[in-house]
Amino acid sequence: MSDMPFDHQKLSNRILASMALGLIVGIGLNMTLASNDWFNAVVLEGLLTAVGEIFVRFLSMLVVPLVFVSLITGVSALSDPKKLGRVGGKALSLYLFTTGVAVTLALVSAIVIQPGVGASPDVLVERDIAAQPSFFQVLVDMVPQNPVRAMAEGDMLPIIVFAVLVGLSVALAGDAGKRIGQFFSDFNTVVMRLVGFVMLMAPIGVFALITVLAATTGWSTFLGVLKYVILVLVMLIVHAFISYSLIFKLFTGLSPVTFFAKMRGVMAFAFSTASSAATIPVTLRTVQQQLGVNNRVSSFTIPLGATINMDGTAIMQGIAAGFIAQYYGVDLTLAQYLMVVVMVIIASIGAAGVPGVGLVLLAGVLAQVGLPAEGIALILGVDRLLDMTRTAVNVTGDAMVTTVVANSEGELDHKVFAQSS
Ligand code: ASP
DSSP: OTTOSSOHHHHHHHHHHHHHHHHHHHHHHHHHTTTOHHHIIIIIIIIIHHHHHHHHHHHHHHHHHHHHHHHHHHHHTOSOHHHHHHHHHHHHHHHHHHHHHHHHHHHHHHHHHOTTTTOOOSOOOOOOOOOOOOHHHHHHHTSOSOHHHHHHTTOHHHHHHHHHHHHHHHHHSHHHHHHHHHHHHHHHHHHHHHHHHHHHTHHHHHHHHHHHHHHHOOTTHHHHTHHHHHHHHHHHHHIIIIIHHHHHHHHHOSOHHHHHHHHHHHHHHHHHHOOHHHHHHHHHHHHHHTSOBOHHHHHHHHHHHHHHOOHHHHHHHHHHHHHHHHHTTOOOOHHHHHHHHHHHHHHHHHSOSSTTHHHHHHHHHHHHTTOOGGGHHHHHTTHHHHHHHHHHHHHHHHHHHHHHHHHHTTOBOHHHHHSOO
C-alpha cells in the first residue's frame, strides 16, 4: 500500500531474523557471562531490558486509542446495525468453538501422554493465587461505570462496549453524526500510521526482549517437567497449524498457507511480548492491510478476540490440569474433566491478554475440580516460554476467526488476501 512507510513482509522477515539473533546471542551470553554481575546489571537488566520495555510500552500506548477510534469508525460505517449483531454472534460462536476444540485436544493429549507421571520439578515456588471472577461478575464488569477509568486502566471489554455504543450513536445522529464519523475516520488513519512507525522499531525491540529472556532463563528448570513443556508446545503447534488450517479452509475455501505466511510478523510480535493486548495494533493492521479484512469487521472482532479468545491459554490450562492431577495421583472422573473444559473456557474469556495471567487463572480451574492450587508451583518456572508460544496461538486464532467472519459477511477483499507476501 502506498501509504505504508515500510514493506510489511520485509519487516516481518527482519523481525524473525532478529528473534533468531536474539536467541543465539542470549544463549551465548547465558553460557559465558551469566555470572558476571557488572554485565548483568548494566547490559542485561539495564540497557537491553530498557530497550525491550520501551518497545512494549510504545505498542501498549497505541492499544486504547486505536481500539477506541477504530471501533467507532468501524461501527458507525455499518449501514445496518443488525449486521453488527450478526458479526458479533458469529465471532463469539467461533471463538467459543475454537477454544472448546483447544481444551479438548489438550485434555485428550494429557490423558494419553501422561506428562505428570514421574515428573520431578526441582524448583517449587510459592505464588499468590488470584481468585477467578464469577461469570456474572464478568458480565457486570463489561459495562463501564466510567469510560475514562476503563481507558486509563486499559480494561478492554468496557472500552469495547462504550465504543460500540458511541459508534452506533454516531451512525444514527444524522449530520452531526456524519461530521463526527469523518473526524474519527481521519483519526483512525493517523493512528494506523503511528502503528507503522512503532513497527519500524520492532526488530530492535524484539531482539532486546529475546536476548534478555534467553540470557536469563535457567534452562535446567525445564528438565524436571520436560514432558509437560514438550506436550504443551506440540499441542499448541497442532492446534495453530492443523485445527486452524482445517477450520479456515472449510469456512472460506482460501489458502491457509497464505494466511500463515502473512501472519508470521504478528506471531513474532505476540511471541516476543507475550501479550495479546499489546499486539492488537499489529494484528489489526495486518488483518486489514495484508489479509484484506474490512475495518468494519476487524475493529470489533480483533480487540474482542484479544480479550476473550485464548486458545493457546486453554491448551496450557487443560494440559496443566491433567499434569497436576497425575503428579498428585488424583484420578479425575469424566464429570471432572467436563468441568475442566467449562472452567477453562470461562477462564480464557475472563483472562486479560497480558503476560502470565493464564497461569494465575489456572488456580480457579484447579480449585473447581478439587486439585491443589499449589500444583501451579510445579510449572511456574517454565511458564514464560509457554506463555510466549501460547500468546502467538491466541492472536492467530483471533485473526483466523476474524477472516472467516469477514469472508462470510462479504467484507473480505480477496484481491488483497491473494497478493503475494
Ligand atoms: N499472555 C497470554 C496472552 O496475552 C495470556 C496468558 O497468560 O495465557 O494472550
